[in-house]
Amino acid sequence: MLAYSLRRVPSALLVLLVASMLVFAVLRLAPGDPAVVLAGPDPTPQAVEAVRTQLGLDDSLASQYFHWLGGLLTGDLGDSYILGAPIATLIGSGLGATLELTLAALVLAILIGGTLGLALGAGRRRTVRTGAGAVTGLAFAVPPYVSGVLLVLLFSIAWPILPAAGRVALLDDPEIAAQYLLMPALCLALPAAAVIARFLAASLRRVQDEDFVQTGIAKGISARRLLFRHVLPNALPPVITALGIQIGQLLGGAIVVEAIFAWPGIGQLLLNAVLGRDYLLVQDLLLLAVAVSVILQTVTDLAHAAIDPRLRPEAR
Amino acid sequence: RSALHEASGKGTGKGGPAAGGILRIAQSSDIQPATVFGHNNPNMTICRTVFNTLIEYDHKTLQPLPGLAQSWELKGDTLTFRLRPGVTYHSGRPFDARDVVFAITNLHKDNVSSQLKHVAKAIADIDSDGLDVRLKLARPMSNVFDLFEILVIPDRESIAELAKGSRIIGTGPFRVASYSPGAGLKLRRNEKYFKPSRPYLDGVDITIVSQSQSMLSSMRSGQTHLVLDIAPLDAVGITNDRRFKVVAADPYDSAYYVASNVSVKPLDDKRVRQAIAWGIDRQRILDQVLGGIGTTSSLPWSPTSPAYDAAKARHYTYNPDRAKELIREAGARGARLDIVYNAGLGANARIAEIVQYNLSQAGIDARAVPLQAADFQGRLTGGKLPGLFVNGHGFGQLAPATLVKGAFPFNADKNASNFVSPEYQSIANALWSAADPAATKAASDRVNDFLLDQQFVTDLVTSAHTFTVTKRLRGLAYSMFDYLNLDDAYLD
């Protein structure tokens, strides 16, 4: 399995290299200049020029690119133009917050989506299936920027039991942190849960039609065992693929949710960095996104192999 | 335990000032430590809490009061400060005159910007001696004390780290306990603050909340006590909630304007610019965008400014017919004009919408064009905005010269409108040099007339920075640049 992951390294590196070029080019096409932002309000042209020199923005693009790449290879992400701080620190703290949020959302999405999906795809009673279908449809159709606002209205203002914005690190004070985490995580999780529910339900229905399920029934095993030991495992692969994509989506969706709940994560960082033309920070963040998705893909594949003996290397 | 309950914080409960409590502040964008030397809105929460300035203006009389400087003397071209003894930086190092010298010479550097740089540059010579600082001025300046109202005196030894935000060290009532860029910072009580038994608060937590709605939500849920500069229209949600109030900062130093790039046709025609001034419904902007905070005005000054002239401030009124007429005269009917604004600022966006609508009523094919902050700032600085632009300016509250020398839209030497006029330069310099109130009055009259006639900047409303606060917060104060002063603040 390790060998299998290793075999993907060259292709992953290639993807990252190409992505680094794209990412470098992309923001430089945008009008605007970090030096102006950094020089503060009402700056003189000399001040702007001085800042440009100080940031190294007057170097040639190629040299800027290679300087950046060189830094990356030696583990130096550089300093943020606008915030001044080392990018590693910025991403470190933001990533912690975002990971906390996305992981919580992921857990919620799997729990909610899994339950809905099971009800939708394998519910015995029609009412259960219809109900789950309606909930799924709604979770699916209400975008996070609407559900977030509604949640806040409900649970912070109308019936104030949860904080409306901000974050306490989970490690610092779990009890309090969980209360901060709940709403943003839920808001982020809902659409993902709906997707998972749909994929799971569709997959369950498909698998239930497969021959080995008949075998199971003919063997006389219970419906419960049939569902959880036979149908569910076989229904998982497409759900895992969807889940892999959804994790990427959660990270992206974090931009909106973090904005609504003032969650100090990567999404906020990225949004502000783009607005401030904080080139290095944006480059690093976008490249991180690509890296995450590359990793996710590998993890997804490994998860497939973990479930399905046919995909394990020794089976080839 | 409830996070909400804990966040709302304990008050003194005594109906009077008492020590303790953490004040929670939300602001929409992160502080920029590198720019603390000039006026930059996001820094309003740290400039007077972490740092101090040499003097502090009295808001009524505009007379300097002691800050880090105990006393001062302006004799001819020499200004001498005597500094307060026994002041230490958060690092533990004693504050002395060399820190002041450093702060002023630091402003001479190109990459350090401040709207009052022109004053610093006009200081020909500085020398210090223990707690005395002597400044030699190269020319008479009516606004020299404005510099010392705005200029924070940071620890000179950690100046490089200050720019990066990694060590923010001042003499103020609070020290920076932690700063996570993009997320916010925690300030804690400076036990060695030079004002005895101040501050009352144990600390201040500043959180960055980009969405105004989220700020309000957290305020209503009791999680936040003070929100900075929430657009009044955004704040309507809580204006009828009796727990909160919106405090308009009395310097009224937040003016909104629409300006013309005069190198763009048909804005090169004075009549078109005047037509614009006539065509805009200032009252509606004041009511619908600024929640009635401030006054409509055709002039850039705060009502407290010596240059303010109530009659002239009412020069332009909403007169769509007049506007149409002038536009027709100038042959600019149906002209296509972009109204550019900084998309990141809610009030500006909304003003742009009203301006766009008013101008289209007046016969101009106007389009509102949002630009992102970095883009807008860049083009503003480079004078490359494509037509009209809506923006805000400050500096109408102090010495009038500070506005014409330091506020970029009015800068006589180089401005965003690309408006260059020897006449303007000369009257602006006259205003700068004016030595006494009478001379200032005369010079500012000329400037006023000139501005009203030329209208390269059309002032719309003189409004104020706002602090939206819970009524539990008492003792809130701020400088003439609206730097938050929490020396006497406490939570009831």
Next chain:
Amino acid sequence: MTATPTATTIPATATVTAIGRKASLVARLRGGATITGLAIVVLVFGAGLAAPLLATHGPDAQSADALAGPSGAHLLGTDEFGRDLLSRVLHGIRVDVFITAAAVPTGAFIGTAIGLLSGVHRYLDVVLQRLFDIMLAFTALVLGVTIAAIQGPGTTAIVLTVIGVNIPLFGRLTRDAVISQRDRDYVIAARVVGTRPTRVLFRHILPNSVDALIVQAALSLSLAVFIEGAMSFVGIGVRPPDPSLGSLLRTSINFLSQNPAYALGPMVVVTALVIGFNLIADGLNKGLLRR
């Protein structure tokens, strides 16, 4: 297949042609879901297209009567500039109609073209697949933020984002379909009788992959509505004074206590549209893709 951007992938296994049970289009769409969805979308989009006729006020006409609640004159009340909200919602739909109509087909077309190329050209395939990997790594909103930075906020940025999001989605789908179809008997049969590769591609493979693409298209339309909303919500969307569903929603949130109908209008329309498109996709999925 989600409200969250770009999750709109259909498992490759779904690219199954309805061999042996192909019925007329009408019969295949007979499922109630498709019809309901279609009805919702037609109703909403129709109202948008007919906005100039239906709207009682100009969408930009300001007045002093700001933030009024619903009344006879203003069925949804007015906004902060005293503009009639119903008229703005109706005109706002137009923006979404434009975005979906302009961007989704463009993205689908480009994506499909690249996908076809990728499907038939082995070496190009390797390159294009990696490219899709990268494009997919930029989730819709990240892409939107980036494009808005380059292009400036506005309808164009949204359109470009929607196109950008759809290219890899359709690309992958088409490519997978081509690859799954190209060794099928009917394709080989067509080659054997002498049909040239391009004709095989366009006359045989593409029409048989189209079902999956249609389902994706329905999902992409709802995705487009979603992207418009999300981008406008973070402030990089449609430029004022033009109303769009997302921008209306974004502003409305400030005035929930003054005029709840402000938020209600766009919220209902957005939700209805997304549900409508998804119902269509679901129905098509059942009708077209079922094995």
Next chain:
Amino acid sequence: MSEQPLLQVRDLVTRFHTPRGVVRAVDGVSFDVHAGETVALVGESGSGKSVTAMSVLDMVRRPGRIESGQVLFKGRDLLTLNEPEMREVRGAGIGMIFQDPMSTLNPLMRIRDQIIEGVRGLSRHQARDRAVEVMTQVGIPDPEARLRDYPHAYSGGMRQRVMIAMALANRPDLIIADEPTTALDVTVQAQILDLLATLGRELGTAVVLITHNLGVVARLCDRAMVMYGGRIVERAPVDELFTAPQHPYTAGLLAATPRLDAGRDVRLVPIEGRPPDLIAKSTGCAYAPRCPAAEDRCRTETPLLGPGERAAACLLPGPFTNADAGTDSAPDTRAAGEVSHARLPLAFDSEPLLEVRAISKHFAVRRGWGRNKGSVRAVDDVSLTIAPGETLGLVGESGCGKSTLGKVVLGIHPATSGEVRYDGTTLTKASLRTVRRGVQMVFQDPYSSLDPRMTVGALLREPLQVNDIARGEKADARVAELLELVGLGSEAGSRYPHEFSGGQRQRIAIARALAVDPRVVVCDEPVSALDVSLQAQIVNLLRELQERLGLAYLFIAHDLAVVRHLSHRIAVMYLGRIVEMGPADEITRSPLHPYTASLLSAVPEPDPRVEHTRERIILTGDLPSPLNPPAACRFHGRCPIGPTRFPERSICATTTPPLAEHSPGRTVACHFPGELTIAGTTSTSSRPQEIHA
């Protein structure tokens, strides 16, 4: 004791409530099964066999519903049981074996767990022992170790053994086997059938065997029931069923089935028409529309199946003595069938039209980034020729490379080495289009070889257009002509493929192949997917076309009887190589290669008399993987006269036997040709006993 049948099915009615209407899949079926007996349920596809089986175990799925009837198992009506009680019966009382062993095992679960989870009343430990026991019973070597494997590590035949083991695990009284061998190769089928027969006998388990293969019935069963349109139309002891069918449908089935021992020039007699639409409510006999003997009352009166051992649901029951052709079985058509095919000379003197010279085709198996993991030698050094008007049959088990060879001939796969020549032109990329105007192809699955998005007309017009043969009205005329040629009306042109039955679709596919006027047609299992009656239609059509157009065929199939029926010469393929080639009659009568002999002996003949008397060679093991085929003679590991039996014959494992001429017109690749005959005896009398073991 034995008075009461083990299973009594009474008036079972099962329907599917579909949007198109109610499908009467099982329409009043009654039958008994006694302890220990093996009963066959035969019938064409869609006749309701599987649904009957599912109904017995109350396993019919939505939208199906058992509407009425009783299923008495040991006197208890299963249809009145609740879920837990029913679960006790399933598996423990009645075991079930399904058709496709590749899909009936859960791919994600170890074999052991799958067997154990169904075992009742034993501790986990005992259950494990039981699993080993049944695995041994079904003949899986090293069961302890193999139990830990996942299904993918098993071949199809082994999986079917596992299925049987699973069914046996609870010692059920009855096993229902639903087409247990249909998905398997003949040699493996023979193994499995053998296993079923032995187990039934030894364990006293009753078996209901569902199949459409009459040969299997003849070989294995005591009694048989014939289903048609959801009803049982005939019930009889197997011997009587084959010799004297009472229902015309049974007689029709028998007449349509090609036999190895019948005369090759006898035309098969297909059953005309289509199977009944189970949705439409019919009156009268469901078979009446297709019955050559039907009278008017057949269309109004519904015949009922009488009681007793021997009964037919026919108003005009036979017997149709089918055994000897020429008597009045299925009267009219049989007479027409007598007009036999013209006998073509067995030796074609003319220049070969198609020549395949030393063709090899290897597929590289890739994993990950360009790393080759060896290659599949699908076709290895194969040479053959086909003369104008000649049919060369190509037989062999699944995966032996038949299709690949066909595709190489058509240039669909480029050959790894070797040369294909058509009419003097060597097949190259440049000459591809020319060659394809002379060589065409018909595929196995008529459901997947026609583009579902095109009308039949467009499908047939395409070759005309792209080859510039005809356009416009001329093309239309040609399309009509082609349709006519394959026995379809020209109005078929405006319809879509899905509107046609499998047999009709295969006709369309043939018409398309003929559109470019080819002289050679590669038929890749064109009838394997079809029911016997349709199979007979297509086989007849192909022969007719050959006679009319002088076509040459490369006829690929795994069914030796069909191949023999159609071919002049036969080539037998094993693991990518041709092991024997020669005139069809001679090869089937006296095979030279032991593999050919085994193959022939594995084919069950639809004749109980033959089946009961003949001895069979049961090959052990499965087809080896073509990824690393055995060295030298590829058959040596399974060969009944090879080194596994006779250790001194090491030559088989060391030297590749060349394909050499054995007698005029016959070539064989074996070191010991002709030793093993169909009878299962060696012609060299040295060691007969061992073979019988």
